[in-house]
Amino acid sequence: MKTPFFKAVLSIVRKDLRTELRSRELISSMGLFALLSILVFSFALELDRIARQEAISGVLWVTVVFASFLGLNRSLAMERDQGNLDAMLIAPIARTTIFFGKLVGNFLFTITVGLLLLPIMTVLYNVSLVQPLVLAVLFMGTFGFTTVGTLLATMTVQTRARENLLPIVMMPLALPLLLAAVKASTNLLTDSATEDWVAWVQILAMVDVVYLVMCYLLFEYVIEE
Template identity: 80%
Template sequence: MKTPFLKAVFSIVRKDLQIELRSRELVSSMGLFALLSILIFSFALELDRNARREAISGVLWVTIVFASVLGLNRSLAMERDQGNLDAMLLAPIDRVAIFFGKLIGNLVFALVVGLLLLPIMTILYNYNLFQPWLIAVLLLGTFGFSTVGTLLAMMTVQTRARESLLPIVMMPIALPVLLAAVRASTNILTDNPIADWIAWVQILVVVDIIYLVVCFLLFEYVIEE
């Protein structure tokens, strides 16, 4: 008898969140990395008031992407190292449920880091990032990364090179998401009229849907043993 799909997804998400609440391993390492990255960018780019308007969304997104690469590697390597992946494969659940479970977990961690970055960057860069559209774009963008990231990290943790391979295979594939998200955020933060940039948000939605469908279809081939 199979466990119902949603119940299986929910259990995997709950397991991930519970581990995280107890160890605080992922969010703390991702958050610390993100904080360091913001500081490094602010030295490296010597951001003054005008340069900030243009560069801030790029800094935000690059930081989120690298932080989520860090998180994805940990999150999937954990499954593999401690034998939980085999247990999940043996369990009477839909294999796709594993994908959605891990995806939601990874999305939550990436979003937590993204949302933590907003107040920090607002304070450090003295620029208000709390705008409803920006948060919507943040959600769509992190969703896109997490989708391809979950599929590809599941692949790379099973390889020899492991951690070093994920950014190489993930960056080019995730670039359409990054491009649309950065362009939309830059326009939102420079107060451009909505007609100028709404196309970017639409592209982001379309890319997200395409990636979700493709990754959904391909996932079962990545975990068969």
């Protein structure tokens, strides 16, 4: 008897959260990297207010993206190294539930780091990042990035050079998403804000949907081959 879809997804998410609560392996490495990264940027970029407003979304996304590489690699590597991936694959569940379970887990870890960054960056750069629209863009961008990242990490984790390979294969694919996320947040944060952010948010939403559907369709093939 097949386990219901949402129950299986929830079980995988709960497993990931419990593992993380006990080991704090992902959040600590991602968080520490992110914190160091924004500190270095804040020392390096001694900018005036306008320049800061224009640069800050770049700093935010570079930090979130590279922190998520760390998390995605570790999250899937742990599954493989501990034999969990095989155990999940022989469970009486639809294979796509593994994708959605891992996606939700990876998203929660990355968005936690992103949400922690916002108040810290607000203090360091003196630009208010805690705004509903910026939060919405952060959620959408992180979701898209972890969607494509979960699929690609499932592939690269099977290789020897997995840590290096993930950013290489992911960056070209994630480029439209990053472009839309950076443009939308820059437009929201600069004084000269125009209505352009609406178009970029729409593009971001569209890319999110396309990536989600593509990754959903490809996951079963990727995991079996």
